[in-house]
Amino acid sequence: xxxxxxxxxxxxxxxxxxxxxxxxxxxxxxxxxxxxxxxxxxxxxxxxxxxxxxxxxxxxxxxxxxxxxxxxxxxxxxxxxxxxxxxxxxxxxxxxxxxxxxxxxxxxxxxxxxxxxxxxxxxxxxxxxxxxxxxxxxxxxxxxxxxxxxxxxxxxxxxxxxxxxxxxxxxxxxxxxxxxxxxxxxxxxxxxxxxxxxxxxxxxxxxxxxxxxxxxxxxxxxxxxxxxxxxxxxxxxxxxxxxxxxxxxxxxxx
Numbered sequence: 119x120x121x122x123x124x125x126x127x128x129x130x131x132x133x134x135x136x137x138x139x140x141x142x143x144x145x146x147x148x149x150x151x152x153x154x155x156x157x158x159x160x161x162x163x164x165x166x167x168x169x170x171x172x173x174x175x176x177x178x179x180x181x182x183x184x185x186x187x188x189x190x191x192x193x194x195x196x197x198x199x200x201x202x203x204x205x206x207x208x209x210x211x212x213x214x215x216x217x218x219x220x221x222x223x224x225x226x227x228x229x230x231x232x233x234x235x236x237x238x239x240x241x242x243x244x245x246x247x248x249x250x251x252x253x254x255x256x257x258x259x260x261x262x263x264x265x266x267x268x269x270x271x272x273x274x275x276x277x278x279x280x281x282x283x284x285x286x287x288x289x290x291x292x293x294x295x296x297x298x299x300x301x302x303x304x305x306x307x308x309x310x311x312x313x314x315x316x317x318x319x320x321x322x323x324x325x326x327x328x329x330x331x332x333x334x335x336x337x338x339x340x341x342x343x344x345x346x347x348x349x350x351x352x353x354x355x356x357x358x359x360x361x362x363x364x365x366x367x368x369x370x371x372x
Contacts, residue, residue, distance in 0.1 A: 159288070173201075209267045214258060215234055215257070220254070229281060239263070313327060333365060337365045
């Protein structure tokens with residue numbers, strides 16, 4: 119056991135400099151309590167709330183560029199049209215993109231394509247939420263769909279695959295919903311567990327206890343967003359973020 123602990127600790131030390139540098143540069147970003155409002159359409163078009171470019175085109179209302187109706191952007195479409203809002207910033211402190219939206223008929227998510235950064239797909243494939251006929255929040259988990267949140271250039275909605283219809287967008291925002299999770303995501307298909315009841319997830323291998331294997335898995339994934347974005351579960355040293363010092367803290371607890 120002494121020999122095995124020595125080997126593991128040597129491995130931790132070898133990688134500590136690189137991982138500590140990554141943590142210092144912001145790879146484990148503190149989460150944000152307040153939403154980042156992209157637009158509430160109080161002063162549109164041409165610019166969003168972030169003072170970035172925002173516009174729409176080839177839609178079926180507002181001379182082809184949509185129209186603000188009762189404080190919401192109405193976009194009517196007939197097998198075509200687009201909406202763009204530039205972000206051009208690091209949103210690593212946020213976990214979800216939210217659209218407060220309604221449709222004329224409901225179910226419009228099946229015909230709308232969403233692009234966030236370099237990730238794109240039909241809205242119905244990127245969220246479990248549906249667009250109804252009353253305003254509700256459609257939430258997209260940016261981590262689940264693989265968005266690089268350190269650099270999000272823009273948000274696109276396109277209607278080229280949609281039949282005729284219309285949606286109204288009341289608000290677009292980034293939010294941090296990590297605190298609402300009941301447990302952290304699985305790592306390489308294995309769900310971590312808290313075997314000590316202190317709220318920190320110490321068992322990475324589903325073995326029922328913490329061993330040097332768990333420490334190694336933690337070490338190998340310390341800058342993985344599925345770990346780094348969940349300090350509530352992995353902040354063993356209590357400094358509010360996940361870094362290699364948390365790995366050392368777990369190792370020292372063995």
